[in-house]
Amino acid sequence: MDIPAVQTEREEITSEKMAQTNPLPVPMGPWKITVYDQENFQGRRMEFSASCANIMECGFDNIRSIKVECGAWIGYEHTSFCGQQFVLERGEYPRWDAWSGSNAYHIERLMSFRPICSALLLQNHKESKLIIFEKENFIGRQWEICDDYPSLQAMGWGNNEVGSMKVQCGSWVAYQYPGYRGYQYILECDHHGGEYKHWREWGSHAQTFQIQSMRRIQQ
Amino acid sequence: MDIPAVQTEREEITSEKMAQTNPLPVPMGPWKITVYDQENFQGRRMEFSASCANIMECGFDNIRSIKVECGAWIGYEHTSFCGQQFVLERGEYPRWDAWSGSNAYHIERLMSFRPICSALLLQNHKESKLIIFEKENFIGRQWEICDDYPSLQAMGWGNNEVGSMKVQCGSWVAYQYPGYRGYQYILECDHHGGEYKHWREWGSHAQTFQIQSMRRIQQ
Numbered sequence: 148m149d150i151p152a153v154q155t156e157r158e159e160i161t162s163e164k165m166a167q168t169n170p171l172p173v174p175m176g177p178w179k180i181t182v183y184d185q186e187n188f189q190g191r192r193m194e195f196s197a198s199c200a201n202i203m204e205c206g207f208d209n210i211r212s213i214k215v216e217c218g219a220w221i222g223y224e225h226t227s228f229c230g231q232q233f234v235l236e237r238g239e240y241p242r243w244d245a246w247s248g249s250n251a252y253h254i255e256r257l258m259s260f261r262p263i264c265s266a267l268l269l270q271n272h273k274e275s276k277l278i279i280f281e282k283e284n285f286i287g288r289q290w291e292i293c294d295d296y297p298s299l300q301a302m303g304w305g306n307n308e309v310g311s312m313k314v315q316c317g318s319w320v321a322y323q324y325p326g327y328r329g330y331q332y333i334l335e336c337d338h339h340g341g342e343y344k345h346w347r348e349w350g351s352h353a354q355t356f357q358i359q360s361m362r363r364i365q366q
Numbered sequence: 367m368d369i370p371a372v373q374t375e376r377e378e379i380t381s382e383k384m385a386q387t388n389p390l391p392v393p394m395g396p397w398k399i400t401v402y403d404q405e406n407f408q409g410r411r412m413e414f415s416a417s418c419a420n421i422m423e424c425g426f427d428n429i430r431s432i433k434v435e436c437g438a439w440i441g442y443e444h445t446s447f448c449g450q451q452f453v454l455e456r457g458e459y460p461r462w463d464a465w466s467g468s469n470a471y472h473i474e475r476l477m478s479f480r481p482i483c484s485a486l487l488l489q490n491h492k493e494s495k496l497i498i499f500e501k502e503n504f505i506g507r508q509w510e511i512c513d514d515y516p517s518l519q520a521m522g523w524g525n526n527e528v529g530s531m532k533v534q535c536g537s538w539v540a541y542q543y544p545g546y547r548g549y550q551y552i553l554e555c556d557h558h559g560g561e562y563k564h565w566r567e568w569g570s571h572a573q574t575f576q577i578q579s580m581r582r583i584q585q
Contacts, residue, residue, distance in 0.1 A: 215544070219520075234516075234545050235544075235545075236516050236517035236520055236544045236545055236579075237517040237519045237520035237544065238517050238518075238519050238520075238526060238543065238544035238578040238579075239526050239543075239544075239578065240543060240544070244547070244548075245542075245543040245547055245548055246543070246545070246547065247547075248547075269520075269521060295514050295581070297453075297455050297581065297583075297584060298455035298456040298457050298584070299457075300456045300457050301438075301455055301456035301457075301488075301584060301585060302488060302584075307457060307458050323464075324457065324458075324459060324464040324465070325434070325454075325455045325456065325457035325458075325459070326453050326454075326455055326465070326546070327545070327546040328463070328464055328465065328466075328467075329463075329464055359457040359458065360455075360457075362514070362516065364516075365516060365517070365520060365521075366520060
Protein backbone atom coordinates (compact mmCIF):
# COMPACT_ATOMS: atom_id res chain seq x y z
CA MET A 148 0.00 0.00 0.00
CA ASP A 149 1.35 3.42 -0.94
CA ILE A 150 -1.30 5.29 0.97
CA PRO A 151 0.09 6.64 4.25
CA ALA A 152 -1.38 5.11 7.41
CA VAL A 153 -3.06 8.26 8.55
CA GLN A 154 -4.89 8.57 5.25
CA THR A 155 -6.21 5.00 5.47
CA GLU A 156 -7.39 5.55 9.00
CA ARG A 157 -9.28 8.62 7.91
CA GLU A 158 -11.07 6.83 5.12
CA GLU A 159 -12.34 4.18 7.50
CA ILE A 160 -14.13 6.74 9.65
CA THR A 161 -17.61 7.40 8.33
CA SER A 162 -18.95 10.92 8.63
CA GLU A 163 -21.40 9.74 11.27
CA LYS A 164 -18.65 8.18 13.36
CA MET A 165 -16.57 11.34 12.83
CA ALA A 166 -19.29 13.39 14.48
CA GLN A 167 -18.74 11.36 17.65
CA THR A 168 -14.96 11.29 17.50
CA ASN A 169 -12.27 13.82 18.10
CA PRO A 170 -10.72 14.86 14.77
CA LEU A 171 -7.32 13.46 13.87
CA PRO A 172 -4.42 15.88 14.02
CA VAL A 173 -3.90 17.53 10.67
CA PRO A 174 -0.65 16.23 9.13
CA MET A 175 1.96 18.90 8.42
CA GLY A 176 1.62 19.94 4.81
CA PRO A 177 3.68 22.48 2.93
CA TRP A 178 3.87 25.88 4.65
CA LYS A 179 1.17 28.25 3.47
CA ILE A 180 0.25 31.81 4.41
CA THR A 181 -1.86 34.35 2.50
CA VAL A 182 -1.34 38.04 3.17
CA TYR A 183 -3.57 40.99 2.17
CA ASP A 184 -2.81 44.69 1.98
CA GLN A 185 -6.25 45.63 3.38
CA GLU A 186 -8.17 44.58 6.52
CA ASN A 187 -10.75 41.78 6.37
CA PHE A 188 -8.96 39.87 3.60
CA GLN A 189 -9.51 42.62 1.05
CA GLY A 190 -7.29 44.33 -1.49
CA ARG A 191 -4.16 42.91 -3.03
CA ARG A 192 -3.33 39.35 -1.90
CA MET A 193 -0.36 37.04 -2.17
CA GLU A 194 0.34 33.44 -1.12
CA PHE A 195 3.67 32.31 0.32
CA SER A 196 5.15 28.94 1.24
CA ALA A 197 8.48 30.32 2.48
CA SER A 198 9.88 33.37 4.23
CA CYS A 199 9.54 36.94 2.94
CA ALA A 200 12.14 39.48 4.10
CA ASN A 201 10.41 42.54 2.67
CA ILE A 202 6.79 42.69 1.61
CA MET A 203 7.46 45.99 -0.20
CA GLU A 204 9.41 44.06 -2.80
CA CYS A 205 6.09 42.40 -3.65
CA GLY A 206 4.39 45.74 -4.18
CA PHE A 207 2.69 45.89 -0.75
CA ASP A 208 2.95 48.98 1.46
CA ASN A 209 1.97 46.89 4.53
CA ILE A 210 0.11 43.71 5.57
CA ARG A 211 -3.31 44.38 7.11
CA SER A 212 -4.90 40.91 7.24
CA ILE A 213 -3.62 37.31 7.15
CA LYS A 214 -4.82 33.75 6.68
CA VAL A 215 -2.47 31.02 7.90
CA GLU A 216 -3.38 27.77 6.21
CA CYS A 217 -0.45 25.58 7.13
CA GLY A 218 2.36 25.68 9.69
CA ALA A 219 3.22 28.22 12.35
CA TRP A 220 4.84 31.51 11.31
CA ILE A 221 6.43 34.61 12.85
CA GLY A 222 5.47 38.04 11.58
CA TYR A 223 7.82 41.00 12.16
CA GLU A 224 7.10 44.69 12.45
CA HIS A 225 10.02 45.67 10.19
CA THR A 226 11.70 44.26 7.10
CA SER A 227 14.50 41.67 7.44
CA PHE A 228 12.85 40.00 10.44
CA CYS A 229 13.33 42.90 12.87
CA GLY A 230 11.19 44.69 15.42
CA GLN A 231 8.14 43.35 17.26
CA GLN A 232 7.44 39.62 16.77
CA PHE A 233 3.99 38.12 16.30
CA VAL A 234 3.19 34.41 16.46
CA LEU A 235 0.88 33.39 13.63
CA GLU A 236 -0.75 29.98 14.00
CA ARG A 237 -3.32 28.46 11.70
CA GLY A 238 -6.45 30.57 11.38
CA GLU A 239 -7.76 33.94 10.27
CA TYR A 240 -6.45 37.35 11.33
CA PRO A 241 -8.69 40.09 9.90
CA ARG A 242 -6.79 43.04 11.38
CA TRP A 243 -3.63 44.10 13.15
CA ASP A 244 -4.94 43.67 16.68
CA ALA A 245 -5.76 40.00 15.95
CA TRP A 246 -2.03 39.18 16.02
CA SER A 247 -0.51 42.04 17.99
CA GLY A 248 0.05 41.57 21.67
CA SER A 249 0.63 45.16 22.63
CA ASN A 250 -0.67 48.54 21.71
CA ALA A 251 1.96 50.30 23.74
CA TYR A 252 2.86 52.00 20.49
CA HIS A 253 0.62 51.91 17.51
CA ILE A 254 2.66 51.56 14.36
CA GLU A 255 0.59 48.69 12.99
CA ARG A 256 3.16 47.37 10.57
CA LEU A 257 3.97 43.83 9.52
CA MET A 258 6.69 43.92 6.88
CA SER A 259 8.38 40.48 6.95
CA PHE A 260 7.56 36.92 8.02
CA ARG A 261 8.99 33.40 8.11
CA PRO A 262 7.93 29.86 9.09
CA ILE A 263 8.82 28.55 12.57
CA CYS A 264 10.52 25.34 11.47
CA SER A 265 11.14 23.98 14.96
CA ALA A 266 7.49 24.21 16.04
CA LEU A 267 6.40 20.67 16.91
CA LEU A 268 3.39 18.82 15.58
CA LEU A 269 0.62 18.01 18.06
CA GLN A 270 1.73 14.40 18.40
CA ASN A 271 5.28 15.45 19.42
CA HIS A 272 4.15 18.45 21.39
CA LYS A 273 4.81 16.91 24.79
CA GLU A 274 8.53 16.71 23.99
CA SER A 275 8.85 20.51 24.09
CA LYS A 276 11.28 21.57 26.78
CA LEU A 277 12.72 24.87 27.96
CA ILE A 278 14.69 25.97 31.03
CA ILE A 279 14.17 29.41 32.53
CA PHE A 280 16.79 31.00 34.80
CA GLU A 281 16.43 33.67 37.43
CA LYS A 282 19.42 35.69 36.16
CA GLU A 283 21.11 36.44 32.86
CA ASN A 284 23.83 34.04 31.58
CA PHE A 285 21.98 30.95 32.84
CA ILE A 286 22.58 31.52 36.53
CA GLY A 287 20.41 31.57 39.66
CA ARG A 288 17.27 29.59 40.31
CA GLN A 289 16.19 27.46 37.36
CA TRP A 290 12.98 25.80 36.27
CA GLU A 291 12.37 23.23 33.56
CA ILE A 292 9.16 23.85 31.61
CA CYS A 293 7.36 21.29 29.43
CA ASP A 294 3.87 22.80 29.43
CA ASP A 295 2.01 26.07 28.83
CA TYR A 296 1.98 28.62 31.68
CA PRO A 297 -0.56 31.47 31.49
CA SER A 298 0.90 32.78 34.75
CA LEU A 299 4.43 31.83 35.76
CA GLN A 300 3.85 33.37 39.17
CA ALA A 301 0.72 31.32 39.80
CA MET A 302 2.80 28.22 39.08
CA GLY A 303 5.44 29.19 41.63
CA TRP A 304 7.97 31.36 39.82
CA GLY A 305 9.17 34.06 42.21
CA ASN A 306 8.64 37.31 40.31
CA ASN A 307 7.66 38.94 37.03
CA GLU A 308 11.06 38.54 35.37
CA VAL A 309 13.10 35.82 33.68
CA GLY A 310 16.84 36.40 33.36
CA SER A 311 17.74 33.91 30.61
CA MET A 312 16.33 30.87 28.78
CA LYS A 313 17.56 27.69 27.08
CA VAL A 314 15.28 25.97 24.56
CA GLN A 315 16.02 22.28 24.56
CA CYS A 316 13.24 21.10 22.27
CA GLY A 317 10.57 22.73 20.11
CA SER A 318 9.70 26.40 19.88
CA TRP A 319 8.12 28.65 22.48
CA VAL A 320 6.64 32.09 22.88
CA ALA A 321 7.21 34.15 26.02
CA TYR A 322 4.97 37.13 26.85
CA GLN A 323 5.44 40.27 28.87
CA TYR A 324 2.12 39.97 30.75
CA PRO A 325 0.08 37.05 32.17
CA GLY A 326 -2.50 35.35 29.95
CA TYR A 327 -0.32 35.54 26.80
CA ARG A 328 -0.49 39.32 26.38
CA GLY A 329 1.98 42.11 25.68
CA TYR A 330 5.27 41.81 23.81
CA GLN A 331 5.92 38.39 22.30
CA TYR A 332 9.37 36.78 22.22
CA ILE A 333 9.69 33.72 20.01
CA LEU A 334 12.29 31.23 21.22
CA GLU A 335 13.48 28.39 18.97
CA CYS A 336 15.76 25.41 19.60
CA ASP A 337 17.35 25.95 16.18
CA HIS A 338 18.17 29.67 16.65
CA HIS A 339 21.16 30.84 18.72
CA GLY A 340 21.61 27.14 19.58
CA GLY A 341 18.46 27.58 21.65
CA GLU A 342 20.31 29.93 24.05
CA TYR A 343 18.88 33.30 25.04
CA LYS A 344 21.19 34.56 27.74
CA HIS A 345 19.93 38.16 28.12
CA TRP A 346 16.84 40.15 27.07
CA ARG A 347 18.96 41.76 24.37
CA GLU A 348 18.90 38.36 22.60
CA TRP A 349 15.13 37.90 22.78
CA GLY A 350 14.48 40.25 19.86
CA SER A 351 15.26 43.77 18.73
CA HIS A 352 12.07 45.02 20.45
CA ALA A 353 12.94 43.63 23.91
CA GLN A 354 13.70 46.21 26.58
CA THR A 355 13.30 44.45 29.93
CA PHE A 356 13.48 41.04 31.63
CA GLN A 357 9.72 41.10 32.22
CA ILE A 358 8.09 37.78 31.26
CA GLN A 359 4.90 36.63 32.95
CA SER A 360 3.52 33.85 30.72
CA MET A 361 4.87 31.37 28.19
CA ARG A 362 3.65 28.57 25.97
CA ARG A 363 4.69 26.10 23.31
CA ILE A 364 4.10 26.83 19.63
CA GLN A 365 2.35 24.02 17.75
CA GLN A 366 1.74 23.46 14.10
CA MET B 367 0.53 17.45 63.26
CA ASP B 368 -1.55 20.49 62.43
CA ILE B 369 0.78 21.69 59.71
CA PRO B 370 -0.63 20.85 56.27
CA ALA B 371 1.40 18.34 54.27
CA VAL B 372 2.39 20.82 51.59
CA GLN B 373 3.81 23.17 54.19
CA THR B 374 5.95 20.42 55.72
CA GLU B 375 7.25 19.40 52.33
CA ARG B 376 8.28 22.98 51.63
CA GLU B 377 10.20 23.31 54.85
CA GLU B 378 12.25 20.23 54.04
CA ILE B 379 13.55 21.76 50.83
CA THR B 380 16.61 23.89 51.47
CA SER B 381 17.06 27.00 49.42
CA GLU B 382 19.98 25.38 47.63
CA LYS B 383 17.94 22.34 46.66
CA MET B 384 15.11 24.65 45.63
CA ALA B 385 17.38 26.30 43.09
CA GLN B 386 17.73 22.95 41.35
CA THR B 387 14.11 21.89 41.62
CA ASN B 388 10.92 23.00 39.99
CA PRO B 389 8.91 25.09 42.46
CA LEU B 390 5.92 23.50 44.13
CA PRO B 391 2.54 24.71 43.01
CA VAL B 392 1.38 27.58 45.17
CA PRO B 393 -1.52 26.41 47.36
CA MET B 394 -4.75 28.35 46.83
CA GLY B 395 -4.94 31.03 49.46
CA PRO B 396 -7.65 33.59 49.97
CA TRP B 397 -8.52 35.54 46.80
CA LYS B 398 -6.59 38.75 46.47
CA ILE B 399 -6.55 41.50 43.84
CA THR B 400 -5.28 45.08 44.11
CA VAL B 401 -6.67 47.71 41.74
CA TYR B 402 -5.34 51.21 41.00
CA ASP B 403 -7.03 54.18 39.39
CA GLN B 404 -3.86 55.16 37.47
CA GLU B 405 -1.53 53.23 35.15
CA ASN B 406 1.68 51.63 36.48
CA PHE B 407 0.24 50.95 39.94
CA GLN B 408 -0.11 54.63 40.77
CA GLY B 409 -2.87 56.74 42.27
CA ARG B 410 -5.62 55.51 44.53
CA ARG B 411 -5.42 51.78 45.34
CA MET B 412 -7.73 49.24 46.93
CA GLU B 413 -7.42 45.54 47.83
CA PHE B 414 -10.25 43.06 47.37
CA SER B 415 -10.76 39.43 48.33
CA ALA B 416 -14.24 39.11 46.80
CA SER B 417 -16.24 40.43 43.88
CA CYS B 418 -16.91 44.11 43.22
CA ALA B 419 -19.97 45.00 41.13
CA ASN B 420 -19.20 48.69 40.76
CA ILE B 421 -15.81 50.27 41.36
CA MET B 422 -17.42 53.73 41.34
CA GLU B 423 -18.98 52.92 44.70
CA CYS B 424 -15.41 52.79 46.02
CA GLY B 425 -14.67 56.26 44.70
CA PHE B 426 -12.82 55.13 41.54
CA ASP B 427 -13.72 56.53 38.12
CA ASN B 428 -12.02 53.54 36.42
CA ILE B 429 -9.35 50.86 36.97
CA ARG B 430 -6.12 51.53 35.06
CA SER B 431 -3.70 48.98 36.55
CA ILE B 432 -4.01 45.72 38.48
CA LYS B 433 -1.99 43.28 40.57
CA VAL B 434 -3.49 39.81 41.02
CA GLU B 435 -1.91 38.17 44.02
CA CYS B 436 -4.11 35.14 44.51
CA GLY B 437 -6.67 33.24 42.44
CA ALA B 438 -7.97 33.83 38.93
CA TRP B 439 -10.44 36.66 38.30
CA ILE B 440 -12.65 38.09 35.56
CA GLY B 441 -12.70 41.83 34.91
CA TYR B 442 -15.65 43.39 33.10
CA GLU B 443 -15.89 46.50 30.97
CA HIS B 444 -19.10 47.69 32.66
CA THR B 445 -20.57 47.62 36.16
CA SER B 446 -22.59 44.59 37.33
CA PHE B 447 -20.36 42.14 35.44
CA CYS B 448 -21.41 43.23 31.93
CA GLY B 449 -19.64 43.99 28.67
CA GLN B 450 -16.22 42.75 27.55
CA GLN B 451 -14.63 40.08 29.76
CA PHE B 452 -10.95 39.93 30.67
CA VAL B 453 -9.22 36.95 32.30
CA LEU B 454 -6.93 38.10 35.11
CA GLU B 455 -4.48 35.49 36.35
CA ARG B 456 -1.77 36.00 38.91
CA GLY B 457 0.69 38.73 37.94
CA GLU B 458 1.03 42.41 37.15
CA TYR B 459 -1.01 44.41 34.64
CA PRO B 460 0.35 47.96 34.39
CA ARG B 461 -2.12 49.20 31.77
CA TRP B 462 -5.34 48.41 29.95
CA ASP B 463 -3.73 46.63 27.00
CA ALA B 464 -2.05 44.17 29.39
CA TRP B 465 -5.42 42.49 30.00
CA SER B 466 -7.50 43.51 26.99
CA GLY B 467 -7.69 41.14 24.08
CA SER B 468 -9.08 43.51 21.50
CA ASN B 469 -8.80 47.11 20.54
CA ALA B 470 -11.68 46.86 18.08
CA TYR B 471 -13.16 49.66 20.13
CA HIS B 472 -11.16 51.63 22.61
CA ILE B 473 -13.25 52.39 25.64
CA GLU B 474 -10.60 51.21 28.11
CA ARG B 475 -12.90 50.67 31.04
CA LEU B 476 -12.83 48.03 33.75
CA MET B 477 -15.66 48.71 36.17
CA SER B 478 -16.40 45.38 37.92
CA PHE B 479 -14.65 42.10 38.69
CA ARG B 480 -15.13 38.79 40.45
CA PRO B 481 -13.14 35.61 41.27
CA ILE B 482 -13.43 32.58 38.96
CA CYS B 483 -14.33 30.03 41.61
CA SER B 484 -14.37 27.00 39.30
CA ALA B 485 -10.82 27.58 37.99
CA LEU B 486 -8.82 24.49 38.92
CA LEU B 487 -5.56 24.35 40.80
CA LEU B 488 -2.51 23.17 38.88
CA GLN B 489 -2.64 19.70 40.44
CA ASN B 490 -6.26 19.20 39.27
CA HIS B 491 -5.80 21.00 36.01
CA LYS B 492 -5.80 17.87 33.86
CA GLU B 493 -9.40 17.15 34.90
CA SER B 494 -10.65 20.19 32.95
CA LYS B 495 -13.10 19.13 30.26
CA LEU B 496 -15.25 20.94 27.71
CA ILE B 497 -17.21 19.84 24.64
CA ILE B 498 -17.48 22.08 21.60
CA PHE B 499 -20.25 21.61 19.03
CA GLU B 500 -20.41 22.62 15.39
CA LYS B 501 -23.89 24.18 15.71
CA GLU B 502 -25.93 26.01 18.33
CA ASN B 503 -28.02 23.96 20.82
CA PHE B 504 -25.37 21.23 21.10
CA ILE B 505 -25.85 19.71 17.66
CA GLY B 506 -23.55 18.73 14.76
CA ARG B 507 -19.98 17.58 14.98
CA GLN B 508 -18.58 17.55 18.51
CA TRP B 509 -15.14 17.52 20.06
CA GLU B 510 -14.09 16.88 23.64
CA ILE B 511 -11.29 19.17 24.80
CA CYS B 512 -9.05 18.57 27.83
CA ASP B 513 -6.07 20.71 26.85
CA ASP B 514 -5.15 24.21 25.62
CA TYR B 515 -5.55 24.93 21.89
CA PRO B 516 -3.84 28.04 20.48
CA SER B 517 -5.36 27.15 17.09
CA LEU B 518 -8.47 24.98 16.94
CA GLN B 519 -8.07 24.71 13.17
CA ALA B 520 -4.47 23.49 13.43
CA MET B 521 -5.76 20.74 15.72
CA GLY B 522 -8.38 19.62 13.22
CA TRP B 523 -11.49 21.68 13.89
CA GLY B 524 -13.18 22.44 10.58
CA ASN B 525 -13.62 26.22 10.57
CA ASN B 526 -13.31 29.45 12.54
CA GLU B 527 -16.60 29.06 14.42
CA VAL B 528 -17.99 27.11 17.37
CA GLY B 529 -21.78 26.78 17.62
CA SER B 530 -22.18 25.87 21.30
CA MET B 531 -20.19 24.59 24.27
CA LYS B 532 -20.68 22.49 27.41
CA VAL B 533 -18.22 22.87 30.28
CA GLN B 534 -18.00 19.61 32.18
CA CYS B 535 -15.17 20.46 34.53
CA GLY B 536 -13.17 23.58 35.41
CA SER B 537 -13.27 26.95 33.73
CA TRP B 538 -12.14 27.95 30.27
CA VAL B 539 -11.54 30.97 28.12
CA ALA B 540 -12.41 31.00 24.43
CA TYR B 541 -10.93 33.63 22.08
CA GLN B 542 -12.05 35.13 18.80
CA TYR B 543 -8.63 34.81 17.11
CA PRO B 544 -5.84 32.19 17.17
CA GLY B 545 -3.08 32.52 19.76
CA TYR B 546 -5.43 33.67 22.54
CA ARG B 547 -6.27 37.07 21.03
CA GLY B 548 -9.41 39.11 20.43
CA TYR B 549 -12.63 38.96 22.42
CA GLN B 550 -12.48 36.69 25.47
CA TYR B 551 -15.40 34.53 26.56
CA ILE B 552 -15.09 32.99 30.02
CA LEU B 553 -16.89 29.65 30.38
CA GLU B 554 -17.46 28.10 33.80
CA CYS B 555 -18.88 24.74 34.89
CA ASP B 556 -20.79 26.47 37.70
CA HIS B 557 -22.49 29.12 35.51
CA HIS B 558 -25.54 28.33 33.36
CA GLY B 559 -24.99 24.71 34.45
CA GLY B 560 -21.90 24.85 32.24
CA GLU B 561 -24.10 25.14 29.12
CA TYR B 562 -23.51 27.82 26.51
CA LYS B 563 -25.87 26.96 23.69
CA HIS B 564 -25.56 30.09 21.50
CA TRP B 565 -23.14 33.03 21.21
CA ARG B 566 -25.77 35.18 22.92
CA GLU B 567 -25.00 33.24 26.12
CA TRP B 568 -21.21 33.74 25.93
CA GLY B 569 -21.40 37.29 27.26
CA SER B 570 -23.12 40.58 26.55
CA HIS B 571 -20.24 41.57 24.22
CA ALA B 572 -20.51 38.48 21.97
CA GLN B 573 -21.68 39.12 18.43
CA THR B 574 -20.62 36.10 16.37
CA PHE B 575 -19.82 32.38 16.60
CA GLN B 576 -16.17 33.09 15.79
CA ILE B 577 -13.81 31.20 18.15
CA GLN B 578 -10.31 30.22 17.03
CA SER B 579 -8.43 29.37 20.25
CA MET B 580 -9.29 28.21 23.74
CA ARG B 581 -7.55 27.29 26.97
CA ARG B 582 -8.11 26.28 30.58
CA ILE B 583 -7.97 28.84 33.38
CA GLN B 584 -5.70 27.89 36.26
CA GLN B 585 -5.25 29.40 39.65
